[in-house]
Amino acid sequence: MGTGIMRAAVLLLLCNVLSHPSSSSATATERPLPAPAVKSTTMAMEKACNLTLDPNFCLVSLQADPRSRSADLSGLAAVALDLAVANATSTIAKLSDLRASASGSSSAKPSTRNKLEACLILYRNAVPPLRLAAEFLAEEHVEVARAMMEAPVFAPGSCGQLLGRVLAKENDDLFNLMLISRRIAEALTP
Numbered sequence: 001m002g003t004g005i006m007r008a009a010v011l012l013l014l015c016n017v018l019s020h021p022s023s024s025s026a027t028a029t030e031r032p033l034p035a036p037a038v039k040s041t042t043m044a045m046e047k048a049c050n051l052t053l054d055p056n057f058c059l060v061s062l063q064a065d066p067r068s069r070s071a072d073l074s075g076l077a078a079v080a081l082d083l084a085v086a087n088a089t090s091t092i093a094k095l096s097d098l099r100a101s102a103s104g105s106s107s108a109k110p111s112t113r114n115k116l117e118a119c120l121i122l123y124r125n126a127v128p129p130l131r132l133a134a135e136f137l138a139e140e141h142v143e144v145a146r147a148m149m150e151a152p153v154f155a156p157g158s159c160g161q162l163l164g165r166v167l168a169k170e171n172d173d174l175f176n177l178m179l180i181s182r183r184i185a186e187a188l189t190p
Contacts, residue, residue: 044076048077077145078134078138084174085127087177089127099120119155125155130148142189146185152178156174
């Protein structure tokens with residue numbers, strides 16, 4: 001699905017799907033990825049990020065992790081996977097908090113609670129394959145690692161459709177981090 005179509009779908013969903021007024025306030029606490037202490041871009045980072053749909057996001061993300069400065073392509077894929085796991089884990093905590101708030105609120109619609117629960121399940125199910133992908137990548141089983149990266153890619157898009165702009169940055173970041181890992185792994189496949 002194209003970026004413009006996805007954004008339009010998210011806007012439509014925002015208008016039609018979320019009915020809980022406090023749910024949109026979750027985006028006010030979103031923070032960007034941490035700025036790297038030293039903006040050091042290596043040739044491997046440039047090569048890897050030029051393979052992605054958003055080279056700038058890729059560079060900023062990889063630069064935020066000091067391991068990237070000495071990593072080869074395989075190491076950069078591992079860093080991107082680690083960042084994806086960290087993003088998913090953080091998003092799970094946010095979804096848990098939102099679900100707890102919705103469950104404790106008499107004004108929250110059951111459909112809102114169910115949407116949060118569905119996203120929580122999707123994100124929880126995304127983490128194990130990402131961790132396995134990192135293990136397979138470390139063992140140089142690139143094709144198996146790539147296969148493990150495929151299933152979790154649906155979690156952020158599905159949550160975006162369910163929740164609209166709530167956690168949109170987290171969904172976009174996870175999708176992009178998984179895509180970075182996948183594109184780098186494709187470059188490693190003979």
